[in-house]
Amino acid sequence: MCAAFPFAFAARIVTLTPDVADVVVELGGTKDVVGREMASTNPVLKNVPSIGLFHGLSVEPIAARKPTLVLGSWMAQPASIYANLNRVGIMAVNVAPKEDINGYAVGIRKVGQLIGKSSEANALASRWLSQVKEMPRTGKRYLISYDGRYVSGRGTAADELIRRAGGINAAAAIEGMKPMSREAWLAAKPDIILIAERNQKLVGGIQGLAKRPEIAASPAVKQNKIYFMPSNDLFRFGLNTPQVISKLYKLAQ
Numbered sequence: 001m002c003a004a005f006p007f008a009f010a011a012r013i014v015t016l017t018p019d020v021a022d023v024v025v026e027l028g029g030t031k032d033v034v035g036r037e038m039a040s041t042n043p044v045l046k047n048v049p050s051i052g053l054f055h056g057l058s059v060e061p062i063a064a065r066k067p068t069l070v071l072g073s074w075m076a077q078p079a080s081i082y083a084n085l086n087r088v089g090i091m092a093v094n095v096a097p098k099e100d101i102n103g104y105a106v107g108i109r110k111v112g113q114l115i116g117k118s119s120e121a122n123a124l125a126s127r128w129l130s131q132v133k134e135m136p137r138t139g140k141r142y143l144i145s146y147d148g149r150y151v152s153g154r155g156t157a158a159d160e161l162i163r164r165a166g167g168i169n170a171a172a173a174i175e176g177m178k179p180m181s182r183e184a185w186l187a188a189k190p191d192i193i194l195i196a197e198r199n200q201k202l203v204g205g206i207q208g209l210a211k212r213p214e215i216a217a218s219p220a221v222k223q224n225k226i227y228f229m230p231s232n233d234l235f236r237f238g239l240n241t242p243q244v245i246s247k248l249y250k251l252a253q
Helices: 018-026 059-063 081-087 101-114 118-131 157-164 182-188 205-211 241-251
Strands: 013-015 033-036 069-073 092-096 141-145 150-152 177-179 192-196 226-229
Touching: 013 018, 018 033, 018 069, 018 092, 018 101, 018 118, 059 081, 069 081, 069 101, 081 092, 092 101, 101 118, 118 241, 141 157, 141 182, 150 157, 157 241, 192 241, 205 226
Parallel strands: 013 033, 013 069, 069 092, 141 192, 192 226
Antiparallel strands: 141 150, 150 177
8 A cells, every 4th residue: 555545435336356356345334345356246236337357457458437435455467467457547546466365354444444444344354353263273175176177275365264174185286276197186186166056067067077187085075075155255365264164174074
């Protein structure tokens, strides 16, 4: 956040990422949102015009909404979108540059400062941090994949969710979100496999995954522990992260 930016209430807000959109809504800024990223599933924003997907943003659709403030997180790509918007005179702030739990809480507070809701944001961030507690260790190996190929390695939001849920990331040998070879899938021996819900048909559902040679012998298949969950729950932090952690922990029981 640039110190030169005034923390004044902004009447026309564009949200670049779904995590930040949810915070703006939670803090009571819904009526001021004039543009939102397409993957934002918050129902109160369904009629707000889209400015594109967070992984392929450009200045023109955002500028067309005539915003006085643009807010987003590390999810917004290209990362230069913030600088590009500021270069054309549009105040754009990356409120959560880092993909970590503390960074998300800091982001909540920054959003509050920028939309004139500091006290509400401070209370929300403190409450959220108190709820993202670490669950008891289960020793279960989780493998979280977007599409049955790309997996969440160390340093990702999914990696932190697994740890907080008491588990072990079976893809910890990989850094970031990357494709994993068949040999690596076989060696991972996951107890629990989670795939982005939107790709359920792409991978052939549970039966399709279970038939793959590199997965068929895994404990996850033998114990019927393959699940599909919303991408917004698995690959980023959000206001519902405490509930997601609890859900992942229960899958190990």
